[in-house]
Amino acid sequence: MIYLDHSATTPTDPRVVETMLPYFTTVFGNASSAHRIGHQAQSAIEQARETIAGVLNCQPHEIIFTSGGSESDNLAVRGVAWTQRKRGKHLVTTAIEHGAVGKTITQLADTQGFECSILPIDSTGKVSLHEVSNALRLDTTLLSVMYANNEIGTIQPIPQLADLAHERGVIFHTDAVQAAGQLSLDVQKLGVDLMSLSAHKFYGPKGIGALYIRDGIEIAPAQTGGGHERGLRAGTHATPLIVGFAKALELAYQELETRNAHFQTLRDALIKGVLNTIPGAVLTGHPHDRLPSHASFVIEEIHGSFLISYLDEKGIAASGASACKAGSQAPSSVLLALGYSPELASASLRLTVGTHTTQRDIEETIRTLAIAVKNLQRVAVA
Ligand SMILES: *Cc1c(COP(=O)(O)O)cnc(C)c1O
Numbered sequence: 001m002i003y004l005d006h007s008a009t010t011p012t013d014p015r016v017v018e019t020m021l022p023y024f025t026t027v028f029g030n031a032s033s034a035h036r037i038g039h040q041a042q043s044a045i046e047q048a049r050e051t052i053a054g055v056l057n058c059q060p061h062e063i064i065f066t067s068g069g070s071e072s073d074n075l076a077v078r079g080v081a082w083t084q085r086k087r088g089k090h091l092v093t094t095a096i097e098h099g100a101v102g103k104t105i106t107q108l109a110d111t112q113g114f115e116c117s118i119l120p121i122d123s124t125g126k127v128s129l130h131e132v133s134n135a136l137r138l139d140t141t142l143l144s145v146m147y148a149n150n151e152i153g154t155i156q157p158i159p160q161l162a163d164l165a166h167e168r169g170v171i172f173h174t175d176a177v178q179a180a181g182q183l184s185l186d187v188q189k190l191g192v193d194l195m196s197l198s199a200h201k202f203y204g205p206k207g208i209g210a211l212y213i214r215d216g217i218e219i220a221p222a223q224t225g226g227g228h229e230r231g232l233r234a235g236t237h238a239t240p241l242i243v244g245f246a247k248a249l250e251l252a253y254q255e256l257e258t259r260n261a262h263f264q265t266l267r268d269a270l271i272k273g274v275l276n277t278i279p280g281a282v283l284t285g286h287p288h289d290r291l292p293s294h295a296s297f298v299i300e301e302i303h304g305s306f307l308i309s310y311l312d313e314k315g316i317a318a319s320g321a322s323a324c325k326a327g328s329q330a331p332s333s334v335l336l337a338l339g340y341s342p343e344l345a346s347a348s349l350r351l352t353v354g355t356h357t358t359q360r361d362i363e364e365t366i367r368t369l370a371i372a373v374k375n376l377q378r379v380a381v382a
Pocket residue numbers: 007008067068069070071073098100146148149150175177178198199201207208209
């Protein structure tokens with residue numbers, strides 16, 4: 001099988017699995033317990049937190065472990081909205097956020113008396129600093145803009161957005177789930193107040209994530225119970241997953257340059273190959289301000305879900321828009337926001353490369369794709 005769906009998830013690196021194993025069996029203690037085996041788990045967690053803090057250039061206590069990117073996004077948005085509600089109830093975000101941010105904000109607006117502004121993006125997927133500046137009001141408490149988009153790979157100008165928010169006394173959150181493992185996560189350079197991460201997008205285990213919360217930013221807990229994670233996220237620590245998260249992040253940033261060079265070479269070969277051989281194919285997202293691993297297209301007269309099934313039968317794992325929307329026939333809201341027609345927004349193909357992808361995988365994918373598109377476009381015409 002040729003796996004080209006790394007934006008949906010990645011395989012766990014065997015070195016990460018190796019690091020995790022003792023924490024399932026020998027060091028199985030509850031990190032909150034007052035005995036040696038509990039303390040051992042606790043110290044492994046604090047070691048992991050320090051490793052992650054090193055990559056983020058922050059203090060360890062500014063990192064809260066969660067079950068993944070979705071929970072981190074929910075915690076950030078709900079946590080700020082609730083804590084700041086006396087000061088204001090206006091939230092600002094973009095039209096292309098992951099549902100964990102977008103739906104959380106619209107739900108707060110629909111049911112809890114919040115107001116939201118959902119900013120348009122241009123045809124490359126970038127937000128306009130001017131539009132953001134106009135949208136921020138005296139009663140705005142949160143600006144949430146993702147670092148890099150999961151469907152089109154476009155990277156946003158995070159430091160500039162953070163500056164704009166701070167000039168107006170607004171808290172800035174970014175969903176960095178897609179960016180992690182490819183772009184800098186230095187929270188001082190980025191200037192973010194809150195940042196969401198998820199380990200399974202960078203060769204770590206599924207079901208573990210983190211929210212960076214800058215010192216001084218108060219947020220309300222979304223999950224209550226025991227006093228875990230500074231009272232912000234109750235629940236027994238998932239020690240093996242936390243240890244795996246830290247190992248995966250550490251490896252990703254130790255190997256960042258080699259990995260990115262590899263991704264970029266393959267991504268560029270993929271983009272060039274598809275645009276040269278597939279009639280009616282258009283690159284979506286930004287031509288160069290995009291994730292090194294990310295190629296995405298719309299293809300005229302194709303239904304995305306037929307193409308994905310066809311490729312799957314030929315042993316190629318690709319994706320239409322994003323994994324979360326697989327199986328749905330609705331056009332991608334991200335592609336609609338970019339200005340594509342509903343027909344083209346249903347004709348999307350996302351190919352995301354990984355550490356094990358080879359040049360031969362790319363060549364074979366382009367060959368198979370050319371045949372698939374020819375067959376499917378013929379069906380569409382007939
Ligand atoms: C995958 C993803 C999420 C969700 O993360 P999970 O850990 O799967 O809950 C959130 N935001 C973006 C941009 C993603 O790509």
